[in-house]
Amino acid sequence: MLNDTDKAQEIQRIREAAMYRLRTEGVAVAVQTLIEISGDRTAPKNARVVASRTLGEMNGLGGLDALGIEKPLSEMTRAELSAAKDRAIAYLAELERPPVIEGIAIEVQDGEAGEPPELGLFD
Structure with missing residues (x-):
């Protein structure tokens, strides 16, 4: 039986293995799928456009990059x-x-604090 430390280490090992697969096999599958969809002339046009846009963004060709921001x-x-x-x-x-606080401006002379104006409940 595993103690709490061993359980935590095993959980961390499993997570790291899953992230490794996601970053290697997962990305490869995702990219291949996007390439297949974008190149499939029988696929719906909107699916092809989304797949192509995603591939472009992954390559730095779309999104904010296309606007010259990045x-x-x-x-x-x-x-x-x-x-x-x-x-x-x-x-x-x-x-x-300086930061601005929304509300009523109060005139204050150097060295003196002015009294705030009388306000009603909803002013």
């Missing part, structure tokens, strides 16, 4: 680099702004 800088055009720079500058400026 594209390496060395592969970007001048216009894409300029747009990426503008997005980065805007995002950095947003990060540097």
Whole structure:
């Protein structure tokens, strides 16, 4: 009979073996299936499109990569680099702004704390 430590080690060994099979045999089967579906002219068009898109995404040809978002800088055009720079500058400026709490703004002079305005129950 196994003690708790041995049981935990056996469970971990089984999980690692299953993950290894998934990452080797499982991926090979998945890719082969996608290739078969995308190349089968008798398969429904939507199935072929999904299979082809998935293969493209797995190869870095689709999804965000196709929009140039995850594209390496060395592969970007001048216009894409300029747009990426503008997005980065805007995002950095947003990060540097102090947080804003939604509500009523209260004027406060240096060194003094103002009293909050009187509010009703639903204001």
